[in-house]
Amino acid sequence: MGRFREPPDPVFHALNASIAFDRRLGLYDVRQSKAHVAMLAEAGILTADESAALRSGLDRVASELEEERFEFLPGDEDIHMAIERRLTEIAGPVGGKVHTARSRNDQVATDIALFVRDQATEARIRLLDLMGALVDLADQHADWPMPGYTHLQRAQPVYLAHHLLAYFWMFRRDLERFANAACATADLPLGAGALAGVNWDTRRASVARDLGFDGVSENSLDAVSNRDFVLDYLSAAAICAMHLSRLGAEIVLWSSEEFGFLVLGDSYTSGSSLMPQKKNPDAAELLRAKAPRVAADMSTLLGVMHALPLAYNKDMQEDKEPLFDAVDTLNLCLEAAAGMLRTATFDREALARAASDELLAATDIADLLVRRGVPFRESHAIVGGVVRHAVDEGKQLSELTREELAGFSEHLDDEYYAVLSNGSWLESKVSEGGTASARVREQLDRARAILGGVTP
Amino acid sequence: MGRFREPPDPVFHALNASIAFDRRLGLYDVRQSKAHVAMLAEAGILTADESAALRSGLDRVASELEEERFEFLPGDEDIHMAIERRLTEIAGPVGGKVHTARSRNDQVATDIALFVRDQATEARIRLLDLMGALVDLADQHADWPMPGYTHLQRAQPVYLAHHLLAYFWMFRRDLERFANAACATADLPLGAGALAGVNWDTRRASVARDLGFDGVSENSLDAVSNRDFVLDYLSAAAICAMHLSRLGAEIVLWSSEEFGFLVLGDSYTSGSSLMPQKKNPDAAELLRAKAPRVAADMSTLLGVMHALPLAYNKDMQEDKEPLFDAVDTLNLCLEAAAGMLRTATFDREALARAASDELLAATDIADLLVRRGVPFRESHAIVGGVVRHAVDEGKQLSELTREELAGFSEHLDDEYYAVLSNGSWLESKVSEGGTASARVREQLDRARAILGGVTP
Amino acid sequence: MGRFREPPDPVFHALNASIAFDRRLGLYDVRQSKAHVAMLAEAGILTADESAALRSGLDRVASELEEERFEFLPGDEDIHMAIERRLTEIAGPVGGKVHTARSRNDQVATDIALFVRDQATEARIRLLDLMGALVDLADQHADWPMPGYTHLQRAQPVYLAHHLLAYFWMFRRDLERFANAACATADLPLGAGALAGVNWDTRRASVARDLGFDGVSENSLDAVSNRDFVLDYLSAAAICAMHLSRLGAEIVLWSSEEFGFLVLGDSYTSGSSLMPQKKNPDAAELLRAKAPRVAADMSTLLGVMHALPLAYNKDMQEDKEPLFDAVDTLNLCLEAAAGMLRTATFDREALARAASDELLAATDIADLLVRRGVPFRESHAIVGGVVRHAVDEGKQLSELTREELAGFSEHLDDEYYAVLSNGSWLESKVSEGGTASARVREQLDRARAILGGVTP
């Protein structure tokens, strides 16, 4: 460049060049350059001929990128300069006009905004597929009882469908978050120039329309300093990855011999290099394991932006690698989660056996006392005593005699035994959002309606 | 409790009890208990008398909490049990009926949702005040030139108003984010019970209405396992705190002797214990320094939720301290930022002197060549050469002779000197969102309109 | 202060004052002031009388702090100024001489170094106690077989002692890390002044000796800018907390009805507000849940120090809260972990039942083939086929007939059945560090020797 006398030191080049990763933005860069050039012609800054030559040259660059024929040269510092360099090779000196009235600062912000918008949609598409897989599974296991847990202790029984649908609602919130991330890219940065606007009477609204933005950024300094939309994507991704980690953790647990609630298909498990009997739930483990990395991608960018004075600083080049890492990780995890779930075979008997643990009915017995007028706190204490007695005696709750029960409360009569007859515990959870069959059916209907009504 | 034979070990109690921090949720807990009791009466689960007794007792608890007369006892494990304990002291055994048809799991989720919703609004109120301070300052400095920076190198001049308004748009996005966080609390968790719904035909919609929720959570397992709304708040807070760190960092920079762009008031600076001359921008430094802590609050909760199986786990008790820390930190920082800015006195002359650096006009000269038909990339190289020559010769750009210029390009004629006459550099940035006066005026109008139109 | 005309704004004071948390350093501050004063007298900067008056005043301040009689005033900004204020009240104007030849910058660095050194030792004391609890438990369960897991799938049996001792070695590494953190505080910051050294010919070595430092910091700018020793403590704490989270997670798992490997004592578990039967492993859950917070404390300080120019910046005041939070969290968790383990009762039968799963012997059968000359990779494939056949047929490995086995390999003869007779699988793991009894016994001996040989 004009004012420099020495070429970059190779170590500096290695540190400084972003071409190794930002090449991924190539097609976005071409797309925006085409829109930019069209606007420059519309505003009379370029002639129609110049515009045509540039646009045709850019189309050729796009083909080369798409077909992976684009040749990167050692001196290419970033994708923007590489494309301008190639464009000039193709179109001649007019290529040097493509950068009129813009800077890499607004250019790169625009590329990333386009990328984030697309990836927010991609995440939504994959979320919808995963949600569909959950709804299908829930439908197939609508009346399979299993224990619900708190503190990983059996607490109250639920239907497997109810448990699976809990994830549906988590992912539905993620859907919303990615929609918000897409909205955060609504304002076109291009036209902000290096930081202060450009020396030309441009038509930014026209570029915005062309590239699918709702409007233009209101302040040029902010436009080139802003990476909020990347953070919005990363935050959505980090929370979604956390949801996937919970799903993964439960599949790992349920695949253990001790739980034995499900078996994953061979195509989503793997063996041990040493132990021939092993069939490991690697996919579920990796769903669990990938979440901290996505959370760290968000931490990275928050850390990079921390305390940065306006406007553009080179530090902001460090936005891309965490973003790309989060995108690739999340997309793969979402697809793998759906694929993995579709290979799962649940063990009805194992689930039912675990769900028939009589201690799971303790709340129902307490509520029986409440119906007889005993304040809940008191009835809770009474049943706690009954449980301790049963545990001490090594008896099931239903094995306690009328005499034994009488020592705890006069209200523990025949209905006590009726409550303990399995099944009623689930169907008694009739409150909205509860696990009673009718409620689960409602949920399934709503879930299906949501899937039917959303466009990514 | 009934099934336990031994009391908690003091070390376990110290680890387990949340009363030291969750007491802060006391009034929310009372409010929800009142709504819950009203519903239980409506549904015929409590009598009108019981309901009246409980609600009147709860009012008394509320007064005690508000007036800081509520006495916590050593055995109180958490705010929920402390309030039920006190309610029972006040109202007698009927107090034990308040916990009918609910669990601490849905109860605490509801308290936090109410708290987050209020704090999202609080953040919006404080953001609006800060945005007002920025608009006022911008108005007062609408035509004060200063250098705009990229890479902390002087790049192109801007008006101080333009620079200040860049922050306005950042905070406006924060406003949106906190609105989204408030929306994320729309579904009432109460009524989900421990995890499976409750054994009663409740009226959750009525409680929702009473407490200002839009609807009820669709899945009881999800309702008690979900802390997404806390994460949404924390994410908004972390990004907002990052914005504040940038503002703080710039104020620190501008307060340095080297920049000398502004002086903060005595009431927002402090001295040194040792050096009598010091007047330090502590407030600005702390705005900068607090951001990592808020980001870490988000990391903490993502880490806590990582890989947790459904439904409630004790781990989730660790949601409160990071949330409270973020709330307190952010609220204080927002208020301090507005207060600090209101004491700032800018130095018009120092800003103008820095803005009159002729190198800031280099892009304008390049654009002059572009208007003469030279492709931008070529004109960029020509002007780069001119700059290097001037620097080498120790001359200002305007001190170069026609002869010297001729060696670079035939197009560097009289207009070259005209471009270098200060001021035109700012007014030439006429693109939408640029720093030309008319554009800044548009921005100010839009900013005022936004402030006028938003309700927290 | 002299150069200020206006008092601090209350909002600024709320942001700026550290007295709410740094009061915790009070006694350290007094201790260093006493050493500082003694040195000033030794160097002839104070007279013997002045020194005596100051030291006696400081003793009184120390008593007031220890007995919680020290009265903080609203204007106290930090503990250093509060103590100097109080000292002057006690000793008269000579109190104003205590700050000769030092600054708050070197003073606070010294306080924190003293605090970190003590807390590193405290962590070591608690680690040793926890390691003792593990060794005792291991001793008591030296020959109790249980399944070892990889991927949470049963893999190969181990002795419970072997599993418990795995934690011993983790904590032993933590012990080392805290020793390193203590070493990182070896250089006395005091005497660095504000940043440049002081205008006096001091005797820093003498203060260092007095306060237990090995030497003095070599560079005054670094001395007041350095918080590495806090980061060293936080890193050690974060890794240790991660270890505790693994222990906690396993206890939660083992306490589940599905695993049923152990029962915690009543004094380290708690009940449910709703479900009378519940006995939840809250302590173990909280050991798990606290780790992300300690990791976030480290992230916070790394974020605070990020990109800070030299020397002292107010940002560094944000070192204390994450440090204190990590210290309190870790100390409590270490104590609770030891306490919790001491209440654990393991279920020998449940462990043995799980360990007797014949599939755990698959590697042993593969190794049988290896001994017959079959390359390991081939024998692995053969046994994999046998396992699949057994699973398909619903048979135990030992129930397969000689005829069935012959289809897989001629080498699967009588010894095949011998290998499957339980017990030999454990004792065959004779490699150093393996689970064979003799090896576990070696480990126990070494562990005891370590405990006997370490001083905190």
Next chain:
Amino acid sequence: MGRFREPPDPVFHALNASIAFDRRLGLYDVRQSKAHVAMLAEAGILTADESAALRSGLDRVASELEEERFEFLPGDEDIHMAIERRLTEIAGPVGGKVHTARSRNDQVATDIALFVRDQATEARIRLLDLMGALVDLADQHADWPMPGYTHLQRAQPVYLAHHLLAYFWMFRRDLERFANAACATADLPLGAGALAGVNWDTRRASVARDLGFDGVSENSLDAVSNRDFVLDYLSAAAICAMHLSRLGAEIVLWSSEEFGFLVLGDSYTSGSSLMPQKKNPDAAELLRAKAPRVAADMSTLLGVMHALPLAYNKDMQEDKEPLFDAVDTLNLCLEAAAGMLRTATFDREALARAASDELLAATDIADLLVRRGVPFRESHAIVGGVVRHAVDEGKQLSELTREELAGFSEHLDDEYYAVLSNGSWLESKVSEGGTASARVREQLDRARAILGGVTP
């Protein structure tokens, strides 16, 4: 594999396979396999012929890897299986014997330990080079005054050498930290098998010796579950990267037109795509910007290990990418920092001008009063008043008249003016570690002695 009927789904393979990144460990894997095979022969588990065939085959694999001729196949899941596959192609069925008495679990732990040990040394080599660059620069600028800053306000003057050496001591602590990280890899994991030890009487000490480990891990479960040494490296790297971020931030600041303290060489700066005059300190900005990413690498692994039950879990595969990212980032940054510093040209005059600000002598005047017997706190207030008066009057401190001074203190006599004669302020900082020339010279000597005495 034997027990699987279906091949991995391509999505699962994409998630599960680590070959894309763990191929980097190839040569370590070959090295350990050679040592393992030698030991198996020594222990009589393999014959001499088998051992020879395997070792010769491994040598060929090593050559292929070194010369980048090793062909990876689509089905290769990880580097360990790829190498065993290739070894078997080369050596025939005996290749299947290389995995006798080991598992991928202990194998991968060993590879990473070897890698971490080497990279800890590599970091030390680069640190020493950077420290050398700092010492050279310090030597060349030993007596160049500049302002020292606190709160980014000029505080007291220091010599540039003193400021540069502050970084020397930071990096020296990093040196220590990487040495500790190397020590953390002292125990050989290999021989732990999958988790329980192996069914063979192995000679682990011999393998340890061969591979440069001090000893063998004491507990097989811990050996395969442990990634502490990676965390130790990452912690050291995160702290070191933070130090680099401070250096980078200062270079950015000093390169600004406002500070103007230094100019970086053309080979370590770059231009703007738009603004021809720009010469940006990109290298320094990137040193600053890379730190959060390294910190996030540590957070990632802490998050991955969080709450993992023993022993190996697939999650642990997520150790490699953060480690590799941290290694590559840190190595490049250390090299670039040294390179960048070597191109820096300081501006003696600009530094001196800034250092001659008379306010920097305020502490010295206060100390003058102290020497006259005024308690420091009182003298601080007096000088604060003098400063305020001078600022209000727009005078330099030395321009105040004897009459004006008399209003503040009788002690402000001729010596007041003497103190204000520049230069004495630096030489008066005679305390150990202070900025007086003799002290800086001592520091330089010690620094050189350290550089001379350390072996990486």
